Amino acid sequence: MKELTISSDAPGERLFVLGNEAIARGAIEAGVQVAAAYPGTPSSEILETLAGVAKGLDMYAEWSTNEKVAFEVALAASICGIRSMASMKHVGVNVAHDPLMTAGYMGAKGGLVLVSADDPWAWSSQNEQDNRYIALQGYIPVLEPSSVQEAKDMMADAFELSEEFKHLFMFRSVTRIGHARGDIVLGKIARERRKGQFVKDRTWLVYTPREARINKPLMLERFDKIKKRVNTLPYNQLKLADGARLGVVACGLSYSYTLEALKWLGIEDRVSLLKIGTPHPLPEELVIKLLSSVKEVLIAEELDPFVELHVKAIAGENNIPVKIHGKDRLPRIGELSTRKVTEAIADLTKSKPPLDFGRLDKLEKETAPLLPWRPPALCPGCSHRASHYAIRVASKRVARDYGQDIEPIYPGDIGCYNLAYNPPQEAVDTTICMGGSFGIANGLAHVIEAPIVAHLGDSTFFHAGIPPLINAVYNKANVTMVIMDNSATAMTGFQPHPGTGYTAMGEKAVQLKPEDIAKACGVEFVEVVDPFDLKKATETMEKAIRFPGPAVVVSRRLCAMIEQREKRKRKEAIIPYRVDQDKCNEKCNACIELLGCPALIKEDGRTVIDSALCTGCGLCAQVCPYKAIVEEKP
Amino acid sequence: MTKEFNVLITGVGGQGVILMSELLGKSAVKEGLKVRGSEILGMAVRGGSVTSAIRIGKDVYGPLIPTGKCTALVGMEPSEALRNISFLSKSSLVIVNTAATIPFTVSLGESTYPDMEQVLEKLGKAAGRIVELDATKIAQEAGSRLTANIVMLGALFGAEQLPIKTAAIKETIEERFPSKAAPTNIKAFDLGYQACRQALK
Numbered sequence: 001m002k003e004l005t006i007s008s009d010a011p012g013e014r015l016f017v018l019g020n021e022a023i024a025r026g027a028i029e030a031g032v033q034v035a036a037a038y039p040g041t042p043s044s045e046i047l048e049t050l051a052g053v054a055k056g057l058d059m060y061a062e063w064s065t066n067e068k069v070a071f072e073v074a075l076a077a078s079i080c081g082i083r084s085m086a087s088m089k090h091v092g093v094n095v096a097h098d099p100l101m102t103a104g105y106m107g108a109k110g111g112l113v114l115v116s117a118d119d120p121w122a123w124s125s126q127n128e129q130d131n132r133y134i135a136l137q138g139y140i141p142v143l144e145p146s147s148v149q150e151a152k153d154m155m156a157d158a159f160e161l162s163e164e165f166k167h168l169f170m171f172r173s174v175t176r177i178g179h180a181r182g183d184i185v186l187g188k189i190a191r192e193r194r195k196g197q198f199v200k201d202r203t204w205l206v207y208t209p210r211e212a213r214i215n216k217p218l219m220l221e222r223f224d225k226i227k228k229r230v231n232t233l234p235y236n237q238l239k240l241a242d243g244a245r246l247g248v249v250a251c252g253l254s255y256s257y258t259l260e261a262l263k264w265l266g267i268e269d270r271v272s273l274l275k276i277g278t279p280h281p282l283p284e285e286l287v288i289k290l291l292s293s294v295k296e297v298l299i300a301e302e303l304d305p306f307v308e309l310h311v312k313a314i315a316g317e318n319n320i321p322v323k324i325h326g327k328d329r330l331p332r333i334g335e336l337s338t339r340k341v342t343e344a345i346a347d348l349t350k351s352k353p354p355l356d357f358g359r360l361d362k363l364e365k366e367t368a369p370l371l372p373w374r375p376p377a378l379c380p381g382c383s384h385r386a387s388h389y390a391i392r393v394a395s396k397r398v399a400r401d402y403g404q405d406i407e408p409i410y411p412g413d414i415g416c417y418n419l420a421y422n423p424p425q426e427a428v429d430t431t432i433c434m435g436g437s438f439g440i441a442n443g444l445a446h447v448i449e450a451p452i453v454a455h456l457g458d459s460t461f462f463h464a465g466i467p468p469l470i471n472a473v474y475n476k477a478n479v480t481m482v483i484m485d486n487s488a489t490a491m492t493g494f495q496p497h498p499g500t501g502y503t504a505m506g507e508k509a510v511q512l513k514p515e516d517i518a519k520a521c522g523v524e525f526v527e528v529v530d531p532f533d534l535k536k537a538t539e540t541m542e543k544a545i546r547f548p549g550p551a552v553v554v555s556r557r558l559c560a561m562i563e564q565r566e567k568r569k570r571k572e573a574i575i576p577y578r579v580d581q582d583k584c585n586e587k588c589n590a591c592i593e594l595l596g597c598p599a600l601i602k603e604d605g606r607t608v609i610d611s612a613l614c615t616g617c618g619l620c621a622q623v624c625p626y627k628a629i630v631e632e633k634p
Numbered sequence: 635m636t637k638e639f640n641v642l643i644t645g646v647g648g649q650g651v652i653l654m655s656e657l658l659g660k661s662a663v664k665e666g667l668k669v670r671g672s673e674i675l676g677m678a679v680r681g682g683s684v685t686s687a688i689r690i691g692k693d694v695y696g697p698l699i700p701t702g703k704c705t706a707l708v709g710m711e712p713s714e715a716l717r718n719i720s721f722l723s724k725s726s727l728v729i730v731n732t733a734a735t736i737p738f739t740v741s742l743g744e745s746t747y748p749d750m751e752q753v754l755e756k757l758g759k760a761a762g763r764i765v766e767l768d769a770t771k772i773a774q775e776a777g778s779r780l781t782a783n784i785v786m787l788g789a790l791f792g793a794e795q796l797p798i799k800t801a802a803i804k805e806t807i808e809e810r811f812p813s814k815a816a817p818t819n820i821k822a823f824d825l826g827y828q829a830c831r832q833a834l835k
Contacts, residue, residue, distance in 0.1 A: 180697035256695035373745035376682035
């Protein structure tokens with residue numbers, strides 16, 4: 001039998017997949033023809049999966065330079081009648097927000113789906129914003145799955161719904177959907193391939209004040225129709241229990257937690273349950289039915305009280321005397337869990353909790369002080385470690401000229417290099433958003449007297465680093481902007497970008513160089529360094545910081561993980577370094593304290609190198625004051 | 635058959651925790667079982683704490699194991715096993731690799747690593763049974779220290795608790811690894827299996 005894969009046309013077969021693969025599979029089953037995205041956890045695997053099978057399925061997939069472009073690519077395809085999608089993490093939707101708010105006015109021709117991957121507890125994000133509010137603002141209906149299987153089914157249906165109502169849909173995933181795993185039953189793959197047709201229609205496609213006023217009422221009409229339709233979608237389900245006092249409204253993934261909680265408490269037949277798969281707009285008829293049949297309601301939803309606000313409004317408008325609980329019982333912060341929902345329901349139904357949770361909490365609390373702190377760290381051999389080191393040494397030298405107590409400031413950005421905010425580097429002073437390092441540096445330059453050295457990675461530079469770079473030139477901001485170019489979008493899993501020379505579908509592409517772009521933007525000081533040549537890199541950084549006006553340093557060295565992988569492929573030996581104990585001063589610790597490399601460890605008071613981790617980058621040998629770190633003889 | 639199997643795999647980024655749960659999940663699906671799971675990675679590419687849950691059972695819905703509901707905790711690293719102590723109950727089995735991975739914060743003097751006896755005692759007290767083995771050493775015996783995760787997977791099957799046949803997981807392992815690496819991994823699995831059987835005798 002041929003092995004089953006994500007693109008197998010094998011209806012009824014079961015496949016064990018990651019949630020993001022299930023989302024991609026749903027799009028494949030719907031016959032999506034254009035998919036665009038910018039990488040971001042927890043969304044990246046969606047486009048990765050699609051790009052991997054795009055050629056065989058006669059579809060187009062791209063990594064766009066940022067989320068705004070990705071959404072515009074999908075929107076354009078939809079205008080031409082093609083089923084299309086854009087996927088991004090929650091904060092990526094902020095970048096796409098501008099076209100998105102007008103896209104609601106436009107609606108869709110080919111099915112158009114925006115996948116927003118929200119991240120409760122901000123596992124890999126700078127905030128835990130709830131993108132249902134963005135959907136609310138833009139009159140965009142939201143589909144939110146409760147499981148991996150439903151993610152697949154819903155995604156496939158999203159394109160149908162989008163075409164049925166000629167309107168775009170948001171598919172809202174969360175980390176525990178996209179990065180959950182489960183078995184899914186495959187559906188049939190739609191084989192229809194449409195040819196794009198651009199029909200000139202200014203009233204629909206050219207937005208001046210006139211078209212905004214013409215199209216807004218049309219959008220409201222479409223939205224009203226969707227509002228009625230959601231009452232009969234299979235993703236919203238009401239199960240009334242006879243004589244139930246309590247009803248639970250469970251949105252998206254919270255439905256799975258609620259099912260388990262009710263079973264755990266053994267009260268499935270005593271509590272009414274409304275499953276919500278469309279938090280926006282809510283199935284009002286079902287909500288009214290539930291509210292009218294119980295005394296109390298608990299809204300189970302992650303993050304903000306979005307469903308709660310709307311359910312309260314429905315209760316108010318319809319004068320239904322029911323007590324509505326939500327964020328008074330369940331947290332606004334972080335993810336929900338079976339336990340949290342169990343405790344809330346147990347309390348409201350006066351049921352006995354199935355476990356002594358207090359004992360488990362006590363056990364965890366007692367154990368916590370014993371545990372070592374294990375933050376994520378820059379990998380052994382990571383070039384960012386060297387770049388940060390060079391920046392710190394050079395900027396501290398220059399800072400002395402500004403005054404005795406002046407500290408350099410390091411605006412940072414989104415990417416692996418941000419891991420240097422931990423000790424021992426502590427080399428990041430601000431991290432806000434993509435490209436934010438250069439933007440913040442621009443502002444600091446006009447209010448702070450100190451060396452300002454901002455840094456971001458190559459992919460982030462192409463994404464959002466160029467406008468603030470131009471701004472620095474135009475508005476004469478005296479800042480140093482370092483592009484830590486490791487030729488990879490490393491943090492999200494090595495997706496290609498305009499600097500890598502190939503595309504998502506594996507085709508060769510023009511390889512853009514950040515230094516060429518910086519020069520073209522009018523930066524007068526542009527240098528490229530190899531961060532592992534620490535002396536030269538530090539000297540160049542110093543020159544850049546002393547340069548009056550904006551200066552750019554491209555600190556370039558291939559990501560260590562990719563380099564290791566390539567070396568293994570070439571069967572090239574990786575020669576680690578070792579500490580010559582005769583020369584090492586045990587009390588010195590400079591290598592550990594300056595670099596924080598995971599391969600440098602203390603063993604019985606001695607500094608040693610873990611040869612299994614060491615990549616042979618030699619950075620520690622360059623900083624050792626005793627010349628005690630040497631290359632292991634092969 | 636018990637209604638629900640919750641396997642929590644804990645370790646450090648780079649130890650192959652996610653691969654273990656993939657192999658487990660795929661094998662369970664082969665056996666016609668319903669599987670749910672999820673992993674917690676934080677923002678680590680490498681070096682941070684990693685946990686991955688695989689849940690098997692008809693009435694399993696959520697991707698995460700509720701506190702106190704872990705059937706088996708497979709700890710690739712002692713302190714990371716201890717970090718998840720609140721998932722254990724008296725009916726849990728703990729299989730722990732005694733080879734420690736000391737985080738760089740300990741070298742920096744920013745934190746301390748617990749005494750191994752204390753770790754094992756705490757885990758043993760919280761769980762019903764505990765199996766300790768040096769998976770890293772066993773992996774070397776199998777031919778590659780990179781197979782420590784497969785040793786631990788073997789040990790999990792050695793406990794003979796899961797509703798998955800050993801033949802099914804072995805088949806999945808063979809499918810996953812290129813033909814050259816497959817025998818080493820199967821050997822690692824077998825050694826882990828036997829080590830657990832031995833320990834439970």
